[in-house]
Amino acid sequence: MPNSRRARASPLVGVVGATLIAVLLAACSTQVSDDQAGQSGAPSMPGVEFATELDHLHGLHVNADGTVLAGTHRGLFAIGDSGDTVQVGDSDDDLMGLAGATGSDTLFSSGHPGPSSSAANPLGLRTSNDGGRTWTDGSLAGKVDFHSLATDGNTLVGFDGVSGVKSSKDEGRSWESGAALEVASLALTDTGTWAVTSSGLQYSSNDGRTFTDATGAPSLVLIAGASDALWGVDQDGFAWRSREGKDWEKRANVGAVEALTAASYDSAYAATSQSLYALH
Structure with missing residues:
Protein backbone atom coordinates (compact mmCIF):
# COMPACT_ATOMS: atom_id res chain seq x y z
CA MET A 1 0.00 0.00 0.00
CA PRO A 2 2.63 2.60 -1.02
CA ASN A 3 0.30 5.60 -1.05
CA SER A 4 -1.26 5.02 2.37
CA ARG A 5 -0.03 6.83 5.49
CA ARG A 6 0.39 5.08 8.86
CA ALA A 7 -1.34 7.68 10.99
CA ARG A 8 -4.62 8.39 12.73
CA ALA A 9 -7.33 9.65 10.40
CA SER A 10 -8.96 12.99 11.13
CA PRO A 11 -12.66 12.80 12.17
CA LEU A 12 -15.11 12.87 9.29
CA VAL A 13 -17.60 15.71 9.02
CA GLY A 14 -21.11 14.35 9.67
CA VAL A 15 -19.70 10.81 9.73
CA VAL A 16 -18.49 10.67 6.15
CA GLY A 17 -17.61 14.26 5.31
CA ALA A 18 -18.79 16.95 2.96
CA THR A 19 -17.81 15.08 -0.20
CA LEU A 20 -19.90 12.02 0.58
CA ILE A 21 -22.82 14.13 1.83
CA ALA A 22 -22.91 15.93 -1.51
CA VAL A 23 -23.00 12.56 -3.27
CA LEU A 24 -25.88 11.48 -1.05
CA LEU A 25 -27.95 14.55 -1.74
CA ALA A 26 -27.56 14.07 -5.46
CA ALA A 27 -28.58 10.42 -5.26
CA CYS A 28 -31.44 10.87 -2.78
CA SER A 29 -33.07 13.50 -4.95
CA THR A 30 -34.34 10.63 -7.12
CA GLN A 31 -35.45 8.49 -4.18
CA VAL A 32 -39.17 9.19 -4.14
CA SER A 33 -41.20 6.14 -5.07
CA ASP A 34 -38.67 3.32 -4.76
CA ASP A 35 -38.88 2.81 -0.99
CA GLN A 36 -41.53 0.10 -0.94
CA ALA A 37 -40.38 -3.50 -0.94
CA GLY A 38 -41.26 -5.39 -4.08
CA GLN A 39 -40.76 -2.51 -6.50
CA SER A 40 -38.21 -3.33 -9.16
CA GLY A 41 -36.42 0.01 -9.35
CA ALA A 42 -34.09 1.91 -7.05
CA PRO A 43 -31.65 4.69 -7.89
CA SER A 44 -28.03 3.84 -8.54
CA MET A 45 -25.87 5.07 -5.69
CA PRO A 46 -22.57 6.71 -6.66
CA GLY A 47 -19.68 6.00 -4.34
CA VAL A 48 -16.59 7.87 -3.20
CA GLU A 49 -13.58 6.24 -4.83
CA PHE A 50 -10.59 5.41 -2.66
CA ALA A 51 -7.30 7.11 -3.41
CA THR A 52 -5.60 3.74 -2.89
CA GLU A 53 -7.41 0.45 -3.49
CA LEU A 54 -7.86 -1.62 -0.33
CA ASP A 55 -6.57 -5.18 -0.33
CA HIS A 56 -9.36 -7.75 0.11
CA LEU A 57 -11.99 -5.83 2.06
CA HIS A 58 -13.51 -8.00 4.81
CA GLY A 59 -15.55 -5.72 7.07
CA LEU A 60 -16.62 -2.17 8.01
CA HIS A 61 -17.18 -0.35 11.30
CA VAL A 62 -18.15 3.21 12.34
CA ASN A 63 -16.07 4.26 15.35
CA ALA A 64 -16.70 6.78 18.15
CA ASP A 65 -15.77 9.87 16.15
CA GLY A 66 -17.75 8.77 13.09
CA THR A 67 -14.82 7.48 11.06
CA VAL A 68 -15.53 4.50 8.83
CA LEU A 69 -12.96 1.75 9.40
CA ALA A 70 -12.25 -1.09 6.97
CA GLY A 71 -10.77 -4.47 7.84
CA THR A 72 -8.54 -5.75 5.04
CA SER A 104 -17.73 2.58 19.82
CA ASP A 105 -13.93 2.33 19.79
CA THR A 106 -14.15 -1.26 21.04
CA LEU A 107 -13.50 -3.63 18.15
CA PHE A 108 -13.26 -7.39 17.70
CA SER A 109 -11.38 -9.09 14.90
CA SER A 110 -10.31 -12.48 13.66
CA GLY A 111 -8.25 -13.87 10.81
CA HIS A 112 -4.60 -14.70 10.21
CA PRO A 113 -1.32 -13.13 11.32
CA GLY A 114 0.36 -10.75 8.90
CA PRO A 115 4.01 -10.86 7.76
CA SER A 116 5.21 -8.87 10.79
CA SER A 117 3.26 -10.90 13.38
CA SER A 118 4.33 -13.86 15.51
CA ALA A 119 0.76 -14.54 16.71
CA ALA A 120 -0.92 -17.92 16.49
CA ASN A 121 -2.52 -18.89 13.19
CA PRO A 122 -5.47 -18.51 13.08
CA LEU A 123 -5.73 -15.51 15.36
CA GLY A 124 -8.91 -16.55 17.19
CA LEU A 125 -10.65 -13.50 18.62
CA ARG A 126 -8.70 -10.27 19.25
CA THR A 127 -9.93 -7.12 20.98
CA SER A 128 -9.10 -3.42 20.65
CA ASN A 129 -10.36 -0.69 22.98
CA ASP A 130 -8.71 2.20 21.14
CA GLY A 131 -10.30 2.06 17.71
CA GLY A 132 -7.92 -0.56 16.32
CA ARG A 133 -4.60 1.12 17.09
CA THR A 134 -3.59 -1.75 19.39
CA TRP A 135 -4.93 -5.28 19.82
CA THR A 136 -4.88 -7.88 22.59
CA ASP A 137 -5.49 -11.64 22.41
CA GLY A 138 -8.98 -12.64 23.44
CA SER A 139 -9.72 -16.34 22.99
CA LEU A 140 -9.54 -19.31 20.62
CA ALA A 141 -6.02 -18.40 19.40
CA GLY A 142 -4.74 -21.07 17.02
CA LYS A 143 -8.22 -22.60 16.80
CA VAL A 144 -10.73 -20.32 15.07
CA ASP A 145 -10.81 -17.92 12.14
CA PHE A 146 -14.16 -16.15 12.23
CA HIS A 147 -15.19 -15.29 8.66
CA SER A 148 -18.22 -13.40 9.94
CA LEU A 149 -18.57 -11.55 13.25
CA ALA A 150 -21.30 -9.38 14.76
CA THR A 151 -21.72 -7.66 18.12
CA ASP A 152 -24.12 -5.28 19.84
CA GLY A 153 -21.53 -4.34 22.45
CA ASN A 154 -22.48 -7.20 24.77
CA THR A 155 -23.18 -10.34 22.76
CA LEU A 156 -20.83 -11.64 20.07
CA VAL A 157 -21.81 -14.11 17.35
CA GLY A 158 -19.43 -15.60 14.84
CA PHE A 159 -19.07 -18.17 12.06
CA ASP A 160 -15.71 -19.79 11.42
CA GLY A 161 -16.49 -21.46 8.10
CA VAL A 162 -16.31 -24.94 9.65
CA SER A 163 -18.29 -25.63 12.81
CA GLY A 164 -21.35 -23.40 12.59
CA VAL A 165 -22.42 -20.45 14.72
CA LYS A 166 -20.73 -19.62 18.03
CA SER A 167 -21.91 -17.05 20.57
CA SER A 168 -20.42 -15.28 23.58
CA LYS A 169 -22.03 -13.24 26.34
CA ASP A 170 -18.78 -12.05 27.94
CA GLU A 171 -17.01 -10.16 25.13
CA GLY A 172 -15.49 -13.29 23.68
CA ARG A 173 -13.84 -14.78 26.76
CA SER A 174 -16.01 -17.90 26.57
CA TRP A 175 -18.12 -19.35 23.77
CA GLU A 176 -21.11 -21.61 23.24
CA SER A 177 -21.70 -23.64 20.09
CA GLY A 178 -24.89 -22.93 18.20
CA ALA A 179 -26.64 -24.06 15.05
CA ALA A 180 -24.60 -25.99 12.46
CA LEU A 181 -25.36 -23.48 9.70
CA GLU A 182 -23.28 -22.39 6.72
CA VAL A 183 -23.41 -18.62 7.15
CA ALA A 184 -22.42 -15.91 4.68
CA SER A 185 -23.18 -12.92 6.93
CA LEU A 186 -24.36 -12.27 10.51
CA ALA A 187 -26.12 -9.39 12.27
CA LEU A 188 -27.47 -8.60 15.73
CA THR A 189 -30.48 -6.44 16.55
CA ASP A 190 -32.43 -5.78 19.75
CA THR A 191 -34.51 -8.92 19.27
CA GLY A 192 -31.94 -11.46 18.15
CA THR A 193 -29.47 -12.87 15.63
CA TRP A 194 -29.83 -12.80 11.85
CA ALA A 195 -27.95 -15.02 9.42
CA VAL A 196 -27.70 -15.03 5.64
CA THR A 197 -27.62 -18.67 4.51
CA SER A 198 -27.94 -20.56 1.23
CA SER A 199 -31.64 -21.03 1.99
CA GLY A 200 -32.24 -17.34 2.69
CA LEU A 201 -32.34 -15.06 5.71
CA GLN A 202 -32.81 -16.83 9.04
CA TYR A 203 -33.51 -15.55 12.56
CA SER A 204 -32.63 -16.73 16.07
CA SER A 205 -34.05 -15.52 19.37
CA ASN A 206 -31.73 -17.69 21.49
CA ASP A 207 -28.22 -16.46 20.63
CA GLY A 208 -27.82 -18.61 17.56
CA ARG A 209 -28.66 -22.00 19.06
CA THR A 210 -31.58 -22.48 16.65
CA PHE A 211 -32.79 -20.54 13.61
CA THR A 212 -36.04 -20.19 11.67
CA ASP A 213 -36.73 -18.74 8.24
CA ALA A 214 -37.27 -14.97 8.15
CA THR A 215 -40.26 -14.79 5.83
CA GLY A 216 -40.69 -11.86 3.48
CA ALA A 217 -37.00 -10.93 3.29
CA PRO A 218 -35.24 -10.23 -0.01
CA SER A 219 -32.54 -12.63 -1.27
CA LEU A 220 -29.67 -11.11 0.67
CA VAL A 221 -25.94 -11.78 0.43
CA LEU A 222 -24.87 -9.33 3.18
CA ILE A 223 -26.60 -8.12 6.33
CA ALA A 224 -25.81 -5.71 9.18
CA GLY A 225 -27.70 -4.57 12.26
CA ALA A 226 -27.84 -1.67 14.73
CA SER A 227 -30.44 -1.41 17.52
CA ASP A 228 -33.75 -2.31 15.78
CA ALA A 229 -32.43 -1.70 12.27
CA LEU A 230 -31.41 -4.24 9.65
CA TRP A 231 -29.65 -3.32 6.43
CA GLY A 232 -28.94 -5.80 3.66
CA VAL A 233 -27.66 -6.05 0.11
CA ASP A 234 -29.26 -8.56 -2.23
CA GLN A 235 -27.80 -10.73 -4.96
CA ASP A 236 -28.59 -8.07 -7.58
CA GLY A 237 -26.77 -5.31 -5.71
CA PHE A 238 -29.81 -3.55 -4.23
CA ALA A 239 -29.59 -2.21 -0.66
CA TRP A 240 -32.59 -2.74 1.63
CA ARG A 241 -33.52 -1.72 5.15
CA SER A 242 -36.00 -3.00 7.73
CA ARG A 243 -36.96 -2.75 11.36
CA GLU A 244 -36.44 -6.18 12.91
CA GLY A 245 -37.00 -7.97 9.61
CA LYS A 246 -40.39 -6.39 8.82
CA ASP A 247 -41.52 -4.19 5.92
CA TRP A 248 -38.32 -4.28 3.88
CA GLU A 249 -37.64 -1.13 1.84
CA LYS A 250 -35.48 -1.05 -1.27
CA ARG A 251 -33.18 1.99 -0.98
CA ALA A 252 -30.50 2.05 -3.70
CA ASN A 253 -28.45 0.04 -6.16
CA VAL A 254 -24.83 -0.23 -5.01
CA GLY A 255 -23.77 -3.24 -7.07
CA ALA A 256 -21.56 -6.11 -5.92
CA VAL A 257 -20.21 -4.71 -2.65
CA GLU A 258 -17.94 -6.71 -0.34
CA ALA A 259 -18.78 -5.34 3.12
CA LEU A 260 -21.67 -3.66 4.94
CA THR A 261 -22.20 -1.98 8.31
CA ALA A 262 -25.29 -0.37 9.82
CA ALA A 263 -25.06 2.84 11.85
CA SER A 264 -28.81 3.23 12.44
CA TYR A 265 -32.12 2.78 10.62
CA ASP A 266 -31.31 5.98 8.72
CA SER A 267 -27.67 5.29 7.92
CA ALA A 268 -25.47 2.46 6.66
CA TYR A 269 -22.27 2.04 4.67
CA ALA A 270 -21.32 -0.46 1.99
CA ALA A 271 -17.99 -0.79 0.21
CA THR A 272 -15.89 -2.55 -2.35
CA SER A 273 -12.11 -2.49 -2.23
CA GLN A 274 -12.30 0.64 -4.40
CA SER A 275 -15.32 2.70 -3.22
CA LEU A 276 -17.48 3.57 -0.21
CA TYR A 277 -21.25 4.02 -0.46
CA ALA A 278 -23.29 5.86 2.17
CA LEU A 279 -26.90 4.66 2.44
CA HIS A 280 -29.88 6.54 3.87
Missing part, protein backbone atom coordinates in the same frame (compact mmCIF):
# COMPACT_ATOMS: atom_id res chain seq x y z
CA HIS A 73 -5.98 -8.39 4.09
CA ARG A 74 -3.23 -6.05 5.36
CA GLY A 75 -4.73 -4.59 8.53
CA LEU A 76 -7.22 -1.91 9.53
CA PHE A 77 -7.70 1.29 7.52
CA ALA A 78 -9.60 4.51 8.21
CA ILE A 79 -11.48 6.00 5.25
CA GLY A 80 -11.27 9.78 4.90
CA ASP A 81 -13.99 12.06 3.55
CA SER A 82 -12.32 12.37 0.13
CA GLY A 83 -11.54 8.68 -0.20
CA ASP A 84 -8.08 8.73 1.35
CA THR A 85 -7.20 5.53 3.23
CA VAL A 86 -4.98 5.67 6.30
CA GLN A 87 -3.64 2.60 8.10
CA VAL A 88 -4.67 2.45 11.76
CA GLY A 89 -1.95 1.18 14.08
CA ASP A 90 0.93 -1.09 13.11
CA SER A 91 -0.81 -4.42 12.65
CA ASP A 92 -0.75 -5.97 9.17
CA ASP A 93 -2.89 -8.95 10.17
CA ASP A 94 -5.42 -10.34 7.70
CA LEU A 95 -8.70 -9.27 9.34
CA MET A 96 -11.10 -11.85 7.95
CA GLY A 97 -13.69 -10.85 10.56
CA LEU A 98 -14.34 -7.37 11.99
CA ALA A 99 -17.11 -6.22 14.36
CA GLY A 100 -17.93 -3.47 16.81
CA ALA A 101 -20.98 -1.75 18.23
CA THR A 102 -21.63 1.33 16.10
CA GLY A 103 -20.16 4.48 17.61
